[in-house]
Amino acid sequence: MATGRNHRPATRSRGIPEATVARLPLYLRALTALSERSVPTVSSEELAAAAGVNSAKLRKDFSYLGSYGTRGVGYDVEYLVYQISRELGLTQDWPVVIVGIGNLGAALANYGGFASRGFRVAALIDADPTMAGKPVAGIPVQHTDELEKIINDNGVSIGVIATPAGAAQQVCDRLVAAGVTSILNFAPTVLSVPDGVDVRKVDLSIELQILAFHEQRKAGEESEAAAGAPAPAAATPAATAQTENAGPDAAAGRKGPDGDMPAVMPA
Amino acid sequence: MATGRNHRPATRSRGIPEATVARLPLYLRALTALSERSVPTVSSEELAAAAGVNSAKLRKDFSYLGSYGTRGVGYDVEYLVYQISRELGLTQDWPVVIVGIGNLGAALANYGGFASRGFRVAALIDADPTMAGKPVAGIPVQHTDELEKIINDNGVSIGVIATPAGAAQQVCDRLVAAGVTSILNFAPTVLSVPDGVDVRKVDLSIELQILAFHEQRKAGEESEAAAGAPAPAAATPAATAQTENAGPDAAAGRKGPDGDMPAVMPA
DNA sequence: ATGTCTTTGTGAACGCGTGCACAAAGATGG
DNA sequence: CCATCTTTGTGCACGCGTTCACAAAGACAT
Numbered sequence: 001m002a003t004g005r006n007h008r009p010a011t012r013s014r015g016i017p018e019a020t021v022a023r024l025p026l027y028l029r030a031l032t033a034l035s036e037r038s039v040p041t042v043s044s045e046e047l048a049a050a051a052g053v054n055s056a057k058l059r060k061d062f063s064y065l066g067s068y069g070t071r072g073v074g075y076d077v078e079y080l081v082y083q084i085s086r087e088l089g090l091t092q093d094w095p096v097v098i099v100g101i102g103n104l105g106a107a108l109a110n111y112g113g114f115a116s117r118g119f120r121v122a123a124l125i126d127a128d129p130t131m132a133g134k135p136v137a138g139i140p141v142q143h144t145d146e147l148e149k150i151i152n153d154n155g156v157s158i159g160v161i162a163t164p165a166g167a168a169q170q171v172c173d174r175l176v177a178a179g180v181t182s183i184l185n186f187a188p189t190v191l192s193v194p195d196g197v198d199v200r201k202v203d204l205s206i207e208l209q210i211l212a213f214h215e216q217r218k219a220g221e222e223s224e225a226a227a228g229a230p231a232p233a234a235a236t237p238a239a240t241a242q243t244e245n246a247g248p249d250a251a252a253g254r255k256g257p258d259g260d261m262p263a264v265m266p267a
Numbered sequence: 268m269a270t271g272r273n274h275r276p277a278t279r280s281r282g283i284p285e286a287t288v289a290r291l292p293l294y295l296r297a298l299t300a301l302s303e304r305s306v307p308t309v310s311s312e313e314l315a316a317a318a319g320v321n322s323a324k325l326r327k328d329f330s331y332l333g334s335y336g337t338r339g340v341g342y343d344v345e346y347l348v349y350q351i352s353r354e355l356g357l358t359q360d361w362p363v364v365i366v367g368i369g370n371l372g373a374a375l376a377n378y379g380g381f382a383s384r385g386f387r388v389a390a391l392i393d394a395d396p397t398m399a400g401k402p403v404a405g406i407p408v409q410h411t412d413e414l415e416k417i418i419n420d421n422g423v424s425i426g427v428i429a430t431p432a433g434a435a436q437q438v439c440d441r442l443v444a445a446g447v448t449s450i451l452n453f454a455p456t457v458l459s460v461p462d463g464v465d466v467r468k469v470d471l472s473i474e475l476q477i478l479a480f481h482e483q484r485k486a487g488e489e490s491e492a493a494a495g496a497p498a499p500a501a502a503t504p505a506a507t508a509q510t511e512n513a514g515p516d517a518a519a520g521r522k523g524p525d526g527d528m529p530a531v532m533p534a
Numbered sequence: 535a536t537g538t539c540t541t542t543g544t545g546a547a548c549g550c551g552t553g554c555a556c557a558a559a560g561a562t563g564g
Numbered sequence: 565c566c567a568t569c570t571t572t573g574t575g576c577a578c579g580c581g582t583t584c585a586c587a588a589a590g591a592c593a594t
Contacts (some may be wrong), residue, residue, distance in 0.1 A: 326571095334572085
């Protein structure tokens with residue numbers, strides 16, 4: 001009975017816990033910012049603040065990579081940037097295809113944060129024939145018919161799906177069949193993939209719903225606890241908010257440690 | 268010594284664990300799809316498959332909301348849709364502002380998944396004066412100068428930041444000062460906010476980096492374990508992949524349980 | 535060389551989340 | 565009304581992730 005095939009030997013990849021892997025890009029971004037300001041070394045305390053995490057957590061995370069720090073001094077910024085980049089596999093070039101060139105696909109194609117991290121947009125693919133040839137972010141859009149050929153010719157192993165939900169599974173199947181083994185899915189659907197293929201999901205609507213839940217809770221608390229709070233403007237009591245769940249958020253650093261663009265810039 | 272202000276009474280909001288809250292939107296989406304197909308009831312097993320999670324987990328999640336199922340039968344779809352919607356606070360209208368109308372901001376403005384979930388785009392705001400008045404997704408873009416007035420007039424409590432990283436903290440501060448207590452941040456920066464304000468972060472680059480890590484690991488495993496695997500096309504050995512971390516992903520359902528659009532549609 | 539001071543690296547405890555396995559509950563049929 | 569069968573709801577155990585707290589390590593001054 002039960003679900004069927006359970007059994008998961010160890011999500012832990014190579015001694016490095018998943019939770020740690022998910023934070024490495026965060027550290028890398030903070031370190032890159034320090035590097036650009038020519039800061040030679042950082043303490044775990046400073047770096048943790050810049051990345052928005054606990055310093056003990058940061059040290060433990062780094063301990064999985066090795067002993068790269070110097071006691072009494074801290075971490076060498078350049079060296080750490082290199083080590084984390086290497087660990088994440090960013091020292092090599094990763095050709096990526098984006099399927100579904102709507103507003104979001106275009107936004108992704110324009111996103112500067114990819115190139116600077118070793119990702120290269122190898123091709124843009126869309127099912128709409130009238131899009132074919134039209135350049136987006138300087139790259140001509142190609143038709144879905146060419147998908148397999150593009151994947152093979154460029155040795156693409158990472159695909160981004162930004163199509164409507166209805167087309168997502170089909171596109172996914174074709175990507176996987178063509179050799180893609182990692183997929184970043186923006187379509188609001190549960191994708192079914194064979195073992196050995198990684199899928200990560202980003203759903204804007206879900207994030208908002210989670211915020212709405214907390215927002216509602218705050219509103220309810222306010223009306224049942226306090227008494228004379230006129231406008232919902234100033235800060236609420238004291239709370240214990242801060243959504244620290246699937247990724248450490250704010251409550252720390254201050255100072256924008258990055259020269260990066262967001263998911264895309266207005267121009 | 269140590270970090271300073273620690274002490275976190277309980278991230279758990281009102282008996283409902285964070286992890287469960289994060290999955291509720293997933294269930295809701297699957298249920299909505301069933302509702303549209305006029306399916307009257309579902310078993311935990313079926314629904315779990317559609318949502319891409321373990322059935323035991325799903326039952327436990329629902330148990331936090333109450334006993335809404337009928338033993339021997341399953342769950343009433345319509346009733347459950349209502350209960351989850353209410354729990355998430357989606358039965359009320361949530362005016363939302365989007366700041367930074369670049370490609371991504373435009374994609375978000377066009378996203379249909381918001382309206383259908385109780386979210387209403389109250390205004391689009393951009394710092395570029397030449398954007399002012401220009402309609403995006405049928406809504407005229409307004410200048411940043413109007414930010415405070417917009418927030419107040421519309422009673423906005425949720426803000427979306429899609430600006431470049433450099434502007435994010437400043438925009439965030441103004442949003443918070445104007446009364447916003449929940450922020451969805453797309454800018455690659457750690458935002459600093461006072462207690463009582465929730466921040467959720469979406470970083471496209473980070474997701475890709477995590478995929479790259481696993482991809483690299485797969486490649487390494489392949490070359491050190493197996494022997495005669497020619498092209499990196501077909502599925503790798505068997506692995507134990509599947510990135511099940513901050514959100515259950517694939518490996519289940521099949522059948523796209525949604526009529527939803529992705530983050531935005533190509534038209 | 536020795537002492538002091540800073541900061542790392544980690545052992546250990548704790549808490550949350552997950553999954554198993556089963557008893558209780560109710561539907562359904564005779 | 566009773567028996568059987570299905571499916572929920574949950575007690576329990578286990579493992580991962582987080583945090584604390586401190587010993588070890590090295591820099592730096594004298």
